[in-house]
Amino acid sequence: VNADGERVFDLTAESGTTEFTSGVDTDTWGYNGSYLGPTLVAARGEDVRINVANDLREATTVHWHGMSLPAEMDGGPHQMVEPGATWSPNFTIDQPAATLWYHPHPDGKTEHQVEMGLAGLFLVQDDEEAALTLPRTYGVDDIPVVVQDRRFDDDGQFVTDVRGYIGPIGDQLLVNGTLAPYLDVTSEVVRLRLVNGSTSRMYDFGLSDGRSFDLIATDGGLLAEAAPMDGIRLSPGERAEILVQVTPGETVNLQSTPPDLGTSASAATRNAGDDTLDVLELRAAATLSSIGAPSTTLAAMEPLRKADASADRSFTLNGYTINNRLMDMTRIDETVEAGATEVWTVDNAMPLPHNFHVHAVQFQVLRVGTEPPPAELSGWKDTIYLEPGVRYELIMQFAEYTDPDFPYMFHCHMLAHEDAGMMGQFVVV
């Protein structure tokens, strides 16, 4: 904490090498190290400042995905950090406890920089979450699980130049930068903070023996009630916190089984939607600690009401466009009034997967087609998978930060699509 009362973090984007396989040095990028970055933790109400230094040979940005903050601090494509420069955004944490993350966002180059290893978690804490009985000892019973797929060439280097509509799909999984990872579980209940940190791949996370887990949080924070389920689909950028129960001495795998993408079987195959992948082996100790029964009533969540919405906007994703327009850094697509509640209706007009992410706001899902949202879409979200032909009705209330000059982004979070132009800009005034 500095003299101004700000919690200060230092991040340096740098290049290096990582030994994913022993004896093989893979060229990678990371923050304060060779791959990924530190987990930043701050509490609701705190002022934070992050000194972002760029030691790479190319310009980058750092975007705080899921964070409510002024547009100039957002780290989108308008906040470029040139090689050798430092950018120091500051903002006040003003949202519920959640698993947020950070990653580069330079226009047209996001995929490559994320693939090289630039990404990290930003955990928000608050009193409401702290008052619940939940595992929260970081690295012990509260575990980040950043899942990324990668392909290695014969020299052990990342294959990052894959082109094509889908973008790069890897055949190996890295969890927090580790191949074939396992976790020694020492508690009866472990909280896994699942992050789809892949550029294109969709997952359906579950346990290898089919046991159910409790979903407790989505992108923007805790659900109202813990929701038991046996699988959760996450598209790139989405997060989920789950509680998994283990018994002494057992081994069970967190896996990804073929996600239901809502596409034809052949489109699913093209998107590697047929793969079953081991994600993380959970090895329970012979004796397990207990925090008692986890809370099942979690966060009070006021439903946003359609009657309060002052604008309706619709977005159709097609080709690499949103509403038939490719991203243009000089064009503002939407102008939103500060504090407004709005309904955004989003359609994927293609027979292929897309998703939709909105910066600086968390939304609630009103409708999935004609249905109310399922449990996994019942909480705060900032990114949502779009099944082809299904209309998603989202409601969101924008913060009071105004800036007529600097826009926020909305886009498909499949990074090849984002880079190709499936992105638009909105200002809050």
Ligand code: C2O
């Ligand atoms: Cu995580 Cu605009 O993105």
Ligand code: CU
């Ligand atoms: Cu974002």
Ligand code: CU
């Ligand atoms: Cu897309």
